Amino acid sequence: MALNAADDEDFEWEPPSEAEMKVIQARRERQDKISKVMGDYLLKGYKMLGECCELCGTILLQDKQKKNYCVACQELDSDIDKDNPALNAQAALTQVRERQLATQPTPESNGTSSNDPPLSITGQPRPEHCEGAASGLRGPPLNPQPAPLPVPAVNPPFLPPSNPPIQPVLPPGPTNTLLHHPALSSAEEAVLHKLRWATQELQHSVSVEASIQLCNLIRGCAESLRSLKELQL
Amino acid sequence: MQLLEWHSYLYHLKINLYNYTSFVVLNTGAKWSKCSHGKGNSMHEECVSLQQSLSVVGVLECVVRRCVGPEGGSVLLTRDTGEIIITRHGQRILNTLHLEHPMARMVLDCVSAHSQVTADGTKSFILLLAALLRGIQNSADKHGIGQSTAPYIRNLAHRLLAFSYKEFDDIITHKILPNAYFYCSRHGYKSSSILDLLVGGYIAGRLGIGQVDILKRVLCEFYHKVSQGQDAVKTITFLHSHISQLHTTVTGLSIGCSEVIEGLVVTRDWSVWTDPNGSAKALIIHESLGFCLIAASNNISLCVQHDWLSRIDQALEQKLASVLQLQVRVLLSSVKQPESVLQWARLNHIALLECVDSAQLDLLCRISGTETVPHPSLQHLLMLKFCSRVQLGGHRYACLGTFSQCVPQIHTLVLCGPAPGLLDQIVCVSRGVFTLLEHLCQSIISTQKQLNEYTNSETDNIRETQENCESSVLVSSQSQRSDLDLPQSFLSSQGFWDRIMRAGGVIPIGGTFEFLLHHFLLNARNHGDSESCRLLAEALLCVPRTLFSRRRFLDAQTHLLSELKEMTNVQDLSKRSELKFRFNEGSTLPVCLESVSSKQQLVVSVLQCLNRLLCIGAILHTRTPLLSHPSTSSEDEEGETENLHLSDY
Numbered sequence: 001m002a003l004n005a006a007d008d009e010d011f012e013w014e015p016p017s018e019a020e021m022k023v024i025q026a027r028r029e030r031q032d033k034i035s036k037v038m039g040d041y042l043l044k045g046y047k048m049l050g051e052c053c054e055l056c057g058t059i060l061l062q063d064k065q066k067k068n069y070c071v072a073c074q075e076l077d078s079d080i081d082k083d084n085p086a087l088n089a090q091a092a093l094t095q096v097r098e099r100q101l102a103t104q105p106t107p108e109s110n111g112t113s114s115n116d117p118p119l120s121i122t123g124q125p126r127p128e129h130c131e132g133a134a135s136g137l138r139g140p141p142l143n144p145q146p147a148p149l150p151v152p153a154v155n156p157p158f159l160p161p162s163n164p165p166i167q168p169v170l171p172p173g174p175t176n177t178l179l180h181h182p183a184l185s186s187a188e189e190a191v192l193h194k195l196r197w198a199t200q201e202l203q204h205s206v207s208v209e210a211s212i213q214l215c216n217l218i219r220g221c222a223e224s225l226r227s228l229k230e231l232q233l
Numbered sequence: 234m235q236l237l238e239w240h241s242y243l244y245h246l247k248i249n250l251y252n253y254t255s256f257v258v259l260n261t262g263a264k265w266s267k268c269s270h271g272k273g274n275s276m277h278e279e280c281v282s283l284q285q286s287l288s289v290v291g292v293l294e295c296v297v298r299r300c301v302g303p304e305g306g307s308v309l310l311t312r313d314t315g316e317i318i319i320t321r322h323g324q325r326i327l328n329t330l331h332l333e334h335p336m337a338r339m340v341l342d343c344v345s346a347h348s349q350v351t352a353d354g355t356k357s358f359i360l361l362l363a364a365l366l367r368g369i370q371n372s373a374d375k376h377g378i379g380q381s382t383a384p385y386i387r388n389l390a391h392r393l394l395a396f397s398y399k400e401f402d403d404i405i406t407h408k409i410l411p412n413a414y415f416y417c418s419r420h421g422y423k424s425s426s427i428l429d430l431l432v433g434g435y436i437a438g439r440l441g442i443g444q445v446d447i448l449k450r451v452l453c454e455f456y457h458k459v460s461q462g463q464d465a466v467k468t469i470t471f472l473h474s475h476i477s478q479l480h481t482t483v484t485g486l487s488i489g490c491s492e493v494i495e496g497l498v499v500t501r502d503w504s505v506w507t508d509p510n511g512s513a514k515a516l517i518i519h520e521s522l523g524f525c526l527i528a529a530s531n532n533i534s535l536c537v538q539h540d541w542l543s544r545i546d547q548a549l550e551q552k553l554a555s556v557l558q559l560q561v562r563v564l565l566s567s568v569k570q571p572e573s574v575l576q577w578a579r580l581n582h583i584a585l586l587e588c589v590d591s592a593q594l595d596l597l598c599r600i601s602g603t604e605t606v607p608h609p610s611l612q613h614l615l616m617l618k619f620c621s622r623v624q625l626g627g628h629r630y631a632c633l634g635t636f637s638q639c640v641p642q643i644h645t646l647v648l649c650g651p652a653p654g655l656l657d658q659i660v661c662v663s664r665g666v667f668t669l670l671e672h673l674c675q676s677i678i679s680t681q682k683q684l685n686e687y688t689n690s691e692t693d694n695i696r697e698t699q700e701n702c703e704s705s706v707l708v709s710s711q712s713q714r715s716d717l718d719l720p721q722s723f724l725s726s727q728g729f730w731d732r733i734m735r736a737g738g739v740i741p742i743g744g745t746f747e748f749l750l751h752h753f754l755l756n757a758r759n760h761g762d763s764e765s766c767r768l769l770a771e772a773l774l775c776v777p778r779t780l781f782s783r784r785r786f787l788d789a790q791t792h793l794l795s796e797l798k799e800m801t802n803v804q805d806l807s808k809r810s811e812l813k814f815r816f817n818e819g820s821t822l823p824v825c826l827e828s829v830s831s832k833q834q835l836v837v838s839v840l841q842c843l844n845r846l847l848c849i850g851a852i853l854h855t856r857t858p859l860l861s862h863p864s865t866s867s868e869d870e871e872g873e874t875e876n877l878h879l880s881d882y
Binding site: 024031032034035036038039040042043045046047048049050058059 | 285287288295296308330332333337854
């Protein structure tokens with residue numbers, strides 16, 4: 001029975017694709033790295049046990065104090081962590097770009113060209129280190145470019161909100177071509193207004209307590225702006 | 234990866250149980266599914282024994298990789314007592330690692346078994362094994378065998394093993410050996426230097442640079458003095474079996490003080506010494522002549538018959554008188570003699586040596602052709618050429634010379650070293666040299682026998698297939714081998730090394746064998762299994778790749794292949810034998826040599842170990858303490874688990 005099932009599957013077998021070969025290659029390299037590190041530990045006097053780690057399946061080592069040690073978990077970056085957007089900036093950017101690619105077929109609101117706007121989600125020109133990968137997606141630049149904005153140090157939009165990018169000056173109107181819905185644009189307007197007011201109050205504030213509260217307000221405004229923009233996707 | 238997949242995995246597991254009884258249990262099944270389900274792609278049931286063995290052997294490879302070759306590094310090993318050993322010897326490094334993984338221990342067992350046969354190629358063993366495993370994994374990935382990986386892999390392992398039994402021998406005998414001879418003659422190797430180069434090549438990979446030349450000189454001197462230009466095969470066999478009795482170690486001196494001394498050195502000093510001045514009759518006794526009353530504790534009192542002591546004395550006197558009658562000047566005893574016997578010896582000017590190792594006494598008996606004396610307690614009588622005292626290091630030892638007419642002359646190899654650890658390594662390497670030589674001899678002799686049978690049966694076919702390139706090689710090798718048809722006892726040393734070279738027993742070191750075998754495996758037309766050939770050929774190149782840097786590797790490979798092409802293009806048979814003294818333009822010094830048979834044995838051993846590894850069906854952890862484990866300390870033994878493994882052949 002199982003043999004028949006195996007035959008059926010073989011009948012539909014295809015050679016592994018490029019992506020799969022890359023995955024295989026990456027895994028091989030990781031395995032080689034693990035072997036090298038384990039070899040170093042063995043020479044230092046660690047003992048190679050007959051058990052495997054529960055998380056990643058690498059062979060466990062035991063040091064002189066009888067403590068078990070897994071090389072892969074403790075030293076090397078995890079195989080899958082690097083793909084988790086919550087933990088890795090690069091992964092987050094790639095996820096964003098993938099989503100952009102997915103939304104490409106829908107026409108833009110200006111409708112001047114069908115090419116992709118070479119912009120990141122916040123409407124600002126993409127920083128250099130993302131340009132290389134994104135250049136493949138780029139067509140001829142759109143005519144109505146948004147006004148070049150002062151670009152702060154770019155943090156990808158999905159980092160945990162401990163350091164929100166505080167932008168004291170924002171463009172006044174909805175030059176962001178991605179905001180279509182009138183309710184959203186008015187909400188954004190209101191938030192921006194409050195943000196501006198809070199900033200001005202902050203500049204004139206004297207007491208520490210008030211400053212802290214104003215900063216919290218600014219942070220709250222930035223978060224709501226972010227979530228508003230998320231709604232667009 | 235969730236419940237559905239886990240259930241389907243269990244289902245497949247059950248089915249597999251009925252079909253193959255092969256599954257791997259590592260603690261619990263849930264962990265197994267986690268570690269092998271990578272991204273949930275089509276390869277989720279990869280062969281676990283391949284994965285495990287690759288990770289284990291990969292680690293071992295990383296450890297030994299840096300020590301390979303004459304330019305490799307060394308490993309510094311420290312004991313808890315503070316003792317330090319710096320070594321490059323693969324066997325020693327691997328034995329010192331703490332390895333409890335059952336697959337690692339199995340690989341170690343295979344390696345030890347192999348090195349007992351050839352004393353060579355421990356590191357290359359691990360490198361080749363790792364390369365083969367990787368090659369198998371690559372081929373399994375490329376073919377993307379989905380559910381049935383484990384049987385495919387096992388099948389591949391069996392095919393490789395089957396290849397090593399028959400077709401591999403054919404390739405070696407008919408392709409490699411003749412070409413080995415051609416390479417040697419092309420590079421102008423003289424038969425007188427073959428031993429030097431063989432020994433040098435072996436030692437260079439195992440000891441530090443400064444020690445190689447000294448030890449090589451001493452070992453070759455030792456060999457030449459023992460063989461005295463006579464039967465080389467007998468000498469080598471003799472040396473191999475008796476090397477433990479024929480060497481002495483001295484700590485505290487530098488290696489350069491190593492030397493060869495004529496005679497057998499016994500690591501005891503004479504209890505009673507008088508110089509017999511020349512040859513003397515010696516008596517070997519294995520029991521005490523008198524009755525030794527050893528002072529035990531103070532509380533023992535013996536009651537004896539009143540004339541017992543006098544009777545004992547009488548018996549002793551009788552024995553001693555009979556010894557004197559035999560005109561013996563030297564007494565060699567394997568036990569301690571009582572004080573009265575020592576006194577008697579002093580009075581009668583007889584030299585006495587006590588507590589001699591019985592293995593050495595046996596050797597002496599065997600070499601010198603003893604007569605047995607009718608008196609029951611006095612056993613062997615022999616003639617010694619000389620007796621002397623030697624000073625080695627801080628000790629005085631006895632030295633006994635023997636007459637030997639047609640058998641190897643006994644000499645002793647004195648090896649000196651500054652520290653016990655280093656000395657130990659030197660002794661190990663020296664023993665290894667003789668094991669290597671012995672293996673070389675035996676394999677050449679057995680190859681000759683096989684070839685004689687083969688050529689006798691193929692004589693008719695040869696004329697018909699004269700045009701074929703392969704058979705022309707056969708014809709030339711037949712003409713060479715016609716003078717090797719002589720029975721063993723006729724092989725004298727003059728022609729011995731020359732004949733070894735002609736038979737293709739040696740090949741220049743440094744990857745030549747691997748390149749040649751790679752070339753012939755890939756071009757093998759008649760040798761069935763192309764997949765196995767390809768796998769083995771690719772894996773073989775791992776050794777030269779480790780020895781050379783990338784660029785030098787490519788250079789070496791192209792150079793060798795172009796030489797090979799040149800030689801096969803030469804159609805005229807007579808021209809081949811004239812290739813003898815063509816010197817290679819680039820090199821002035823001939824490169825060291827290695828034995829083809831030990832390389833062949835290495836490949837066979839690796840394929841056998843690979844088969845054992847990949848056919849592991851289950852690893853079961855039991856809870857009994859380890860019985861005998863030489864490298865673990867006693868406190869590790871309590872509560873340790875013993876690992877058994879079943880293999881599914």
